[in-house]
Amino acid sequence: MDADIERVLLDRETIRRRVQELGREIAQVYGNPGENRLDERAGVTLLPILSGSIIFLADLIRELPLMMKLAFVHISSYPGRSTESQPHRTLLELTGDVAGRHVLIVDDILDSGRTLPIVQDAVRQRGPASLRTCVLLRKRGKAPAKLKVDFVGFEIDDLFVVGYGLDFDDLYRNYPHIGVLRAELMS
Ligand code: 5GP
Ligand code: MG
Numbered sequence: 001m002d003a004d005i006e007r008v009l010l011d012r013e014t015i016r017r018r019v020q021e022l023g024r025e026i027a028q029v030y031g032n033p034g035e036n037r038l039d040e041r042a043g044v045t046l047l048p049i050l051s052g053s054i055i056f057l058a059d060l061i062r063e064l065p066l067m068m069k070l071a072f073v074h075i076s077s078y079p080g081r082s083t084e085s086q087p088h089r090t091l092l093e094l095t096g097d098v099a100g101r102h103v104l105i106v107d108d109i110l111d112s113g114r115t116l117p118i119v120q121d122a123v124r125q126r127g128p129a130s131l132r133t134c135v136l137l138r139k140r141g142k143a144p145a146k147l148k149v150d151f152v153g154f155e156i157d158d159l160f161v162v163g164y165g166l167d168f169d170d171l172y173r174n175y176p177h178i179g180v181l182r183a184e185l186m187s
Pocket of ligand 2: 052107108109
């Protein structure tokens, strides 16, 4: 895989340290609800957007000393590439406990900001106790400023990145750093 990466943007140690900090930031905001099963303030549900956020999620939750549940959301666009002239529609599947709970959406990267509001609206419709969003990466100046995100790991330039869960054609998710793919591989 190394040979396919033009340059490493964030190495695994840099990511590890920032995820640790994010864990502290998040734990502070939630006021440490539910340190144990009997704490009635418990009620945090982390909601990763599949599949790009799975590696981030796995690392982040082990930095969070909170009682929590996981729910999962998968969002896909259809029709596919071949029929892009047709109206863009999305299929959203959400499984798990979000009604009445403190929901934290976890995503890998915020780019144009088209996907996230769809997931945020779907959660709101289910009546969460609160709703916040955490993204590992945000591309500078791309998403509309009004799109609210509560926690951001890193601001990056507008480049296509892979690794640490982020894919190209479903590959490179297991690359341990976050890097820029060689341009000729994407054509
Ligand atoms: P948005 O709707 O904000 O434009 O894009 C959100 C989704 O597009 C992300 O969750 C991610 O799955 C994908 N995406 C956007 N930028 C990148 C990128 O640089 N690399 C990869 N691998 N996926 C990206
Ligand atoms: Mg995604």
